[in-house]
Amino acid sequence: MxxxxxxxxxxxxxxxxxxxxxxxxxxxxxxxxxxxxxHWRDWLPDAAFVAPHAPDPCDGVPMGRQWFPLSLRDPAxxxxxxxxxxxxxxxxxxxxxxxxxxxxxxxxxxxxxxxTMMALHVGLRRTTGLAGIVGFSGLAVLxxxxxxxxxxxxVRSKPPVLLTHGEQDEVLPVEMFLFSKEVLTGAEVPCQxxxxxxxxxxxxxxxxxxxxxxLTQVFGLPxxx
Numbered sequence: 001m002x003x004x005x006x007x008x009x010x011x012x013x014x015x016x017x018x019x020x021x022x023x024x025x026x027x028x029x030x031x032x033x034x035x036x037x038x039h040w041r042d043w044l045p046d047a048a049f050v051a052p053h054a055p056d057p058c059d060g061v062p063m064g065r066q067w068f069p070l071s072l073r074d075p076a077x078x079x080x081x082x083x084x085x086x087x088x089x090x091x092x093x094x095x096x097x098x099x100x101x102x103x104x105x106x107x108x109x110x111x112x113x114x115x116t117m118m119a120l121h122v123g124l125r126r127t128t129g130l131a132g133i134v135g136f137s138g139l140a141v142l143x144x145x146x147x148x149x150x151x152x153x154x155v156r157s158k159p160p161v162l163l164t165h166g167e168q169d170e171v172l173p174v175e176m177f178l179f180s181k182e183v184l185t186g187a188e189v190p191c192q193x194x195x196x197x198x199x200x201x202x203x204x205x206x207x208x209x210x211x212x213x214x215l216t217q218v219f220g221l222p223x224x225x
Contacts, residue, residue: 004052004092006030009037016100017046018131018219019107021093023115025137027064029053033112036203040212043224047215048100054114055088067118072171076144081114082121089122104128108215112136112203113172120161120180124189129157132218134211136164136203139172140180152187160190162214164207166199 007030011017020040022033030051037049058064067089068081097107108131111119116138123133143150161184165177177195184191194210216224 003095004055004088006050006052007034008051009034009041009049011048012041012045015046016048016102017106018044018048019096019100019102020044020047020049020215021096021107021109022049022051023067023089023109023111023118024051024054024065025113025115026066026070027058027061028112029063029065033110033115036110036208036211039208040215043212043216044219044221047219050096052089052092055085067114070114078117078139078141079144082117082141085118086122086125089118090126093122093126104130106131106219108132108134108218110134110136110211110215111138113138113201117141120184123159124151124155124157124187127156130159132159132214133161134164134214135161135180136207136211137166137169137172137177137201138163138180139176140183142183148183148186151183155187155189158187158189160192160214160218162192162194162211164194164196164203164210166196166202166204168198169201171201 024032030053034051054065054067058066067085109119109123116135119133120140196204
């Protein structure tokens with residue numbers, strides 16, 4: 001299995017005490033999200049940031065990458081996809097924690113769209129709990145044909161989660177955000193949320209701010225001045 005890699009931002013302090021892993025969406029690559037680390041660096045001065053490129057070339061987007069193929073035409077493809085890509089992401093997270101000699105409690109996952117699907121699927125099934133998960137414009141994927149109770153049975157740890165979504169998202173409609181929020185709550189996963197009025201499939205400044213504040217909270221850092 002080829003290990004993943006991607007762009008990185010070193011901690012502002014020069015000392016790694018936390019790790020933030022960005023998981024990009026379909027057709028993008030690690031460069032799409034890594035700059036968020038620059039926005040959060042002052043609030044998270046001891047955090048290293050890394051944004052791995054997804055393992056596979058993206059269908060129809062020659063320069064893009066994908067965690068799994070996605071047509072949005074077959075409901076079963078979400079579950080097939082996250083289970084297909086999970087082992088590589090799990091291996092990458094183990095590699096990065098070992099690189100910095102950090103416990104899982106100092107790791108946060110930040111996903112966008114398909115990357116949020118991966119962050120929630122993998123992050124809730126790791127045996128040692130993460131610090132937290134930020135999911136921008138994504139979905140909590142359930143096994144095809146099963147109801148919300150299936151997630152409660154599957155979770156192995158319950159890190160706090162922040163979900164944000166654009167109210168006018170045309171790719172993953174806001175109903176998916178509402179569904180995910182209910183599913184996580186039903187699985188007894190601590191869940192905060194933010195809905196961005198008038199925003200489509202993207203991340204606005206307020207969602208970025210909420211994500212950064214959430215990470216300071218889960219890492220036990222002071223509220224930014």
